Amino acid sequence: MDETYDVIVLGTGLKECILSGLLSVDGLKVLHMDRNDYYGGESTSLNLVQLWKRFRGNDKPPEHLGSSREYNVDMIPKFIIANGGLVRVLIHTDVTRYLNFKAVDGSFVYNKGKIHKVPANDVEALKSPLMGLFEKRRARKFFIYVQDYEENDPKSHEGLDLNKVTARDVISKYGLDDNTVDFIGHALALHKDDSYLDEPAMDFVMRMKLYAESLARFQGGSPYIYPLYGLGELPQAFARLSAVYGGTYMLSKPECKVEFDESGKAFGVTSEGETAKCKKVVCDPSYLPDKVKKVGKVARAICIMSHPIPNTHDSHSVQVILPQKQLDRKSDMYLFCCSYSHNVAPKGKYIAFVATEAETDQPEVELKPGIELLGPVDEMFFDVYDRYEPINNHDVDNCFISTSYDATTHFETTVKDVINMYSKITGKTLDLSVDLSAASAAAEE
Numbered sequence: 370m371d372e373t374y375d376v377i378v379l380g381t382g383l384k385e386c387i388l389s390g391l392l393s394v395d396g397l398k399v400l401h402m403d404r405n406d407y408y409g410g411e412s413t414s415l416n417l418v419q420l421w422k423r424f425r426g427n428d429k430p431p432e433h434l435g436s437s438r439e440y441n442v443d444m445i446p447k448f449i450i451a452n453g454g455l456v457r458v459l460i461h462t463d464v465t466r467y468l469n470f471k472a473v474d475g476s477f478v479y480n481k482g483k484i485h486k487v488p489a490n491d492v493e494a495l496k497s498p499l500m501g502l503f504e505k506r507r508a509r510k511f512f513i514y515v516q517d518y519e520e521n522d523p524k525s526h527e528g529l530d531l532n533k534v535t536a537r538d539v540i541s542k543y544g545l546d547d548n549t550v551d552f553i554g555h556a557l558a559l560h561k562d563d564s565y566l567d568e569p570a571m572d573f574v575m576r577m578k579l580y581a582e583s584l585a586r587f588q589g590g591s592p593y594i595y596p597l598y599g600l601g602e603l604p605q606a607f608a609r610l611s612a613v614y615g616g617t618y619m620l621s622k623p624e625c626k627v628e629f630d631e632s633g634k635a636f637g638v639t640s641e642g643e644t645a646k647c648k649k650v651v652c653d654p655s656y657l658p659d660k661v662k663k664v665g666k667v668a669r670a671i672c673i674m675s676h677p678i679p680n681t682h683d684s685h686s687v688q689v690i691l692p693q694k695q696l697d698r699k700s701d702m703y704l705f706c707c708s709y710s711h712n713v714a715p716k717g718k719y720i721a722f723v724a725t726e727a728e729t730d731q732p733e734v735e736l737k738p739g740i741e742l743l744g745p746v747d748e749m750f751f752d753v754y755d756r757y758e759p760i761n762n763h764d765v766d767n768c769f770i771s772t773s774y775d776a777t778t779h780f781e782t783t784v785k786d787v788i789n790m791y792s793k794i795t796g797k798t799l800d801l802s803v804d805l806s807a808a809s810a811a812a813e814e
Contacts, residue, residue, distance in 0.1 A: 372646070374645060375392070375399065375648055376397055376398075377402065377647040377650050378401040378651045379638065379650065379652035380655065381403045381604050382653050383410075383445070384786060385771065386401075387607050388651055388787060388794070389616055390607035390616075391799065392651075392791075394614050396614075399616040400616075400617045400638075400645055400647070401617065401618045403620050404623055405620065408605050411444060412445040412603075413444055414441040414601030414602075416438050416440045434715075434748070435716075435718060440715070441714075442671065446600070446722045447777065447780045448688055448780070449470070449593060450583045450593055451592055452592075453779075454784030454785065454801065455784045456594075464610050468596050468606050469596065469597045470596050470597070472590075472593070473595050473687065474590045475591050475682060475688070477690070478499075478689065478690050478691075478692070479690065479691040479692070480548065480692075483680070484681060484689055485497065487557060487690075490584075499548070499549070504548075514543070515574055515578060531569060531570040531571040534569070535566065535567050535570055536567075539573070540566075558573050558580070559777070561726075561775070562699070562701070563693070590684065593779065595711055623640060624639065624641070625638055625639075625656060627652075627768065633766050636767075648767065650769070651790070653773075654757035656770075657768060660759060660766070661759050661760060662757065662760045665727070665755075666726070667727060668725055668732030669722055669724035669725075669736070669751070670722065670724075670749055671720070671750040672721040672740075673747045673748045674718070675747055676719065678706050678742060678744070679743075685710035685711075686707045687704070687706045688703065688704065688705055688706075688778050690778075691703070696738050699728055700726035702724070702776075703722075703723070703777060704721065704722070705724070706720070707719070707720050708720065733751055756773040757773045759772070769793055769794050788801075
């Protein structure tokens with residue numbers, strides 16, 4: 370361990386593993402350490418025995434739930450949008466060769482007490498029970514505008530400069546009502562709150578285009594894909610990539626203390642009396658607690674069921690977004706469901722999550738609107754975890770700290786953080802202009 374590295378990465382969460390892979394591919398000498406004896410950190414996947422141990426101590430899981438090792442329960446469950454940032458990173462690094470993906474069956478939104486399929490284009494808008502007849506026509510015109518919009522073709526702009534006008538301005542031009550704006554903004558553009566309405570409309574329109582293009586990629590019922598055997602496969606795949614390019618891995622390393630010189634710059638990491646030297650340290654918030662601040666907490670319920678979520682067309686894998694206004698809350702709620710069809714549970718079993726940004730100290734009460742949509746549940750676990758953001762200056766201390774995972778059940782916010790960190794660490798912009806047809810080849814139809 371007495372060698373010098375370009376970067377030491379602490380923690381094998383998904384963000385840290387992606388960065389370790391990207392930096393190794395760039396030719397940097399990387400040492401990756403974790404105090405745990407498994408990959409994944411906060412974003413690991415657990416079998417049934419591990420799940421019971423974490424939430425129920427010494428109790429044993431009941432036999433009727435099936436074999437423990439057939440379960441892969443993600444601790445940070447998220448679907449991957451098919452044309453999104455994570456798929457581009459997977460193809461850019463060729464990590465797709467270590468993984469098998471399968472399309473997710475359904476994408477739904479909660480509106481006025483019911484679950485509806487999310488309409489993603491002009492044809493679906495006309496069929497959707499979410500809107501009345503006149504609203505459907507207005508929505509159809511808006512969807513056509515979004516589909517036809519090309520940044521480099523002024524003819525498609527209809528007189529709107531999306532870098533100057535707000536999302537609210539664009540929406541009002543088409544006369545859409547609040548109800549429609551609610552599902553478009555939250556279930557299609559995947560905004561977490563309504564602040565986007567007063568920001569330049571370009572991001573909003575591009576997010577809608579991304580959703581529609583992702584949906585078209587697999588002709589499935591949703592724009593999402595998800596790896597067979599769960600997300601625990603992802604950190605391991607990036608770890609493998611890093612190792613191929615010369616990265617060194619050490620699990621079960623206690624302490625992992627970051628060492629600083631007199632000027633406050635990190636120069637190495639000590640574990641078991643040995644110090645490995647480095648130019649930069651990359652880690653999750655738990656390794657440098659005095660350089661992060663708490664910014665919120667996520668409340669969630671983890672449920673094992675013997676049926677799909679009702680009113681989702683019997684989807685074996687599905688996301689349902691409950692926009693904040695529908696629940697009279699400040700933040701959206703997310704339902705995530707996966708099953709034996711993605712090899713994360715024994716045949717006939719489903720794993721569902723209900724998650725949201727916690728606004729009170731009673732997660733059971735807060736999550737009730739989402740839990741009520743699940744139908745009968747075999748077993749349920751409640752969990753709350755704190756979210757942290759870095760407050761350090763990486764130019765001063767050479768430390769690059771990831772933010773904690775939010776409540777969303779898609780990966781767009783996660784990838785944004787990784788790409789920003791990559792730019793700060795290397796001073797380069799990550800080129801993700803890749804041929805996405807490779808993603809289609811990687812996913813099982």
